[in-house]
Amino acid sequence: MNPATVEMLSGIANQLRIHSITATTAAGSGHPTSACSAADLVAALFFGQMRFDPKNPQYRNNDRFILSKGHAAPLLYAVWAELGVLPVSDLARLRQIGSDLEGHPTPRLPFVDVSTGSLGQGLSVGAGMQLAARVDHLDFRTYVLLGDGECAEGSVWEAANFAGIYQLNSLIALIDVNRLGQSQPTAFGHDLDVYKRRFEAFNWRTEVIDGHDMEEIIEVLSAAGLGTQPLAIIAKTVKGHGIPAIEDKEGWHGKPLSKEEAARAIAELQPKARAAGDVPIAPPRAVAPDTRVAPEAYPPIHYKLGELVATREAYGTALARIGGADERIVALDGDTKNSTYSEKFMKKFPDRFFECFIAEQNMVGAALGLSVFHKEAFVSTFAAFLTRAHDQIRMAGHSMGNIKLCGSHVGVSIGEDGASQMALEDIAMMRAVAGSVVLYPADAVATEKLVEQMARGRGIFFLRTSRPKAPVLYDNEEQFPIGGAKVLRKTPGDKVTVVAAGVTLHEALRAADELSKEGVGISVIDAYSVKPLGTDLIRSTAEQTGRQIVTVEDHYIEGGLGDAVAGELSGEGFRVHKLGVRESPHSGKSEELLARYGINAQAIAGAVRALI
């Protein structure tokens, strides 16, 4: 070990500490002590170990760093200031509305791939990045910095399990064991052996070090990537290290130093600090750029009108169909691939399919990691179980991420398996994600066309598929633009516009038939795009039915299609009457449940009759 290197990196670490203290004190909030505990680890990584191009932080073969303990954001910003990418003066604007140096990192900054700050999510993202490396034959490494407190999150162990199974040996977790959580010490304090035993049990290689001994840090980092196992570096650290007055003390989480305290701390650190200005950063191995884009067209589809196909099956068929023409597509599933039909993709493209086992949080996080490398990552499981990954989906929204979720087995129409397997809240969950797109096809053609658009689009997409077989309603040439809708029945003199989607669209068509025998006409709309909603068509149709609208959905009455329609159109004086599920459903046959919970043709006809 070159003593000069050790001294240099320690000096940079102290410079990062000074920046972190300065920035949080200027901001009047933030987490300087969490930055200080990790400063040596991070300095060694960026200035002594990682191979990357600071001028091009998105270069595809750069080593990657994920700050899973996002509250140490000032430390990350300090690094990029020392790399010359941010003006050092910007650090004093931390947490201000006019600066993108936010309280927790977001991809508004070019060197941040995903938003962090909800703890325990970074390791999954890192695992997903390493899947991308495998698919694209890249040799970058991914370093993820975690706090010890966040290791209580189950998502960390989902990711650890996954990385162990897939032998992601270029994934390196650094555990900053600073002993102190937000409100009290962690359960294990400085018992590093607990973390060691856990990661080893999850099939990781481990190294236990003093996280402030630069020589030790450099040594273990240089052994990253060996063997077949991912590596966990478990570092004993001190919260607030470098600030003697508050080192290792409770009550200093999320608390900046006063100006006087900061000045004193900085005065003590200054003699041991140095700027990084002249330190060379090792470049990554040069690789060809990834120029793949969506193809001009995907292969055509061939359904027959009236043919019985479940939309969940059409999802799998679609992925398998477009996966050849579009190599960007990868798929992940949580041990439900024979039910979601993602296995159709797996069978054709096994190298681009990742079985994630029953661990939905990690699956969504890994998809987000894949998306950083321009993969179109399709994630499927029962829609009910996507609730398990709600926080990861939420954070993908804040990451302005690009993931394609498919949730199958929605609503009471799944039948006998019962409420635990029925998604009844997924539309509500997915609508309330920043920039999300919520799609709910009623037939195979719509499903296939929507899957194509999911692959072409960018954002948090959700496709809601159903278990029962349903007749094909549309020609193979029909187009389904995002934000559109379809009018399937419309006659002059219609009394009510019924807005439905998925299985209830078929019920609405039956209701129309039933009502027409009574001389009552209704317009029927397929709201396959729930968000953005096909508002224009619903409006223009309902204007001709006395502004009376009935919505019907196989979903809880709250937050779903009905609320979407009411929320968009009630301001204009449209009257929206909602049908949906109002209680925890029982097991039973699909048609029995549609009847019991008031969302079948009879219920729709009844609602219409009550309005005329």
Added chain:
Amino acid sequence: MNPATVEMLSGIANQLRIHSITATTAAGSGHPTSACSAADLVAALFFGQMRFDPKNPQYRNNDRFILSKGHAAPLLYAVWAELGVLPVSDLARLRQIGSDLEGHPTPRLPFVDVSTGSLGQGLSVGAGMQLAARVDHLDFRTYVLLGDGECAEGSVWEAANFAGIYQLNSLIALIDVNRLGQSQPTAFGHDLDVYKRRFEAFNWRTEVIDGHDMEEIIEVLSAAGLGTQPLAIIAKTVKGHGIPAIEDKEGWHGKPLSKEEAARAIAELQPKARAAGDVPIAPPRAVAPDTRVAPEAYPPIHYKLGELVATREAYGTALARIGGADERIVALDGDTKNSTYSEKFMKKFPDRFFECFIAEQNMVGAALGLSVFHKEAFVSTFAAFLTRAHDQIRMAGHSMGNIKLCGSHVGVSIGEDGASQMALEDIAMMRAVAGSVVLYPADAVATEKLVEQMARGRGIFFLRTSRPKAPVLYDNEEQFPIGGAKVLRKTPGDKVTVVAAGVTLHEALRAADELSKEGVGISVIDAYSVKPLGTDLIRSTAEQTGRQIVTVEDHYIEGGLGDAVAGELSGEGFRVHKLGVRESPHSGKSEELLARYGINAQAIAGAVRALI
């Protein structure tokens, strides 16, 4: 070991297999092979180990059993048929709408405490039950049966971590390692050592056994409860054990046998099977009944109008205030107790407070387990992080459970910490839970009164608290019924009714002041009860403002207060115009963000002006 006992229990196990096969074949769906792998374990438990009163399954000192692998439901039903609690003939009605023997267990059955079927949740519930045992000095044990596949769920490791920390030595996990998941083998097959190492790393005692060797099963079960550690029994089993034609074969998850296959299987099992009829069940130690109910009244509150108090702080104050008069109350927090203020309760009632560390899924599951023992379990963390436990909350709804959630730090009003810490989707999430109650107080008095009602009520309650201090608006005597609302401003000639809650109520009051200077009157409503909504008062108020309503909320525009109002009232021709957050927010000062995202007084006034 008495050979007769071994033979008897093995015989009962085979009887349970026969019932499981018969029931699923009659139903035409279900999971007989998952039942058969666990039959020996379950027979030994119920007929050889557990102390309980079959006639009174809710007896508070009964040993408890949780079928975390809920798809093995027919096995559980078979047990209770053999116990004489269900007629054996009922088993043939499995999964029918007229029978409560549902596809996955629900508490519609008296011997089921919580719904299962979303995997990986049972261990947390079991841990919560053992917390209740500790609080109430009961000595029952909780046995949780998990599949190997579900051990990929992070929630299992959150629960394992928690049980290890709290040394819940009467919590016993039985891992039914049958090697096969739904769509393929698990990652570890019959490598039992993986599970052993993991549970040991999480500070559990482990036993590895052959799950079909009754002698071994009985032996390890008899050593449950020793020492200070929870016990994991890791059992090597065969999926479909007892049905030679399909034992250990892929493609048999969730698939019943044909009538012929069933007949053949039963013919082979019958000679080795025996009914349990005469087997004595050991009774539990008798304990006094828990007669505690909510007190007549809680101690009074003493706020001054205009006093600045954050609702998050009032939550903690309220819990601490009522916790003395109401011993049913317990509190759990995820290392945020100094921010949610649940620490105020902890300081007064340390024995009824459980630090859950940063593991929200387990926290909610444990609360549900506590509620089974009539605890009023209050769970607090940042509302954004409750999304982490969405699936547990969903399942608590299907359990018809009783948990009291408090989510703090909602919306952009938290300020500088940034989007990852802001709850912007929590109302949407919580409205779409069966039987939920969603409360959103704007001041300390409302908060205190709502916490009282949460303690008195039964269901899935959610209280949304805010970070900023806000002036007290209400007298100490004001009442806040669930489903109510308050009119704070109302003058003849008002043009618009503004419906707000939390921080936006204060903005609405400012808007009213601003508009009144222009001669424009608005009615202002505090919608502190978002679900059930105070519809009657909103209706009667808005009828006097030309049916024009503006809603404003510190939440995404989808699925929150605005949709709730529109969904309730648009059918009657009210016009609802929504203000809410429409993008992932930036860091900044609270007031800057309220302005930027269009939910402050100016934005409200602007929306009103646009309508008149």
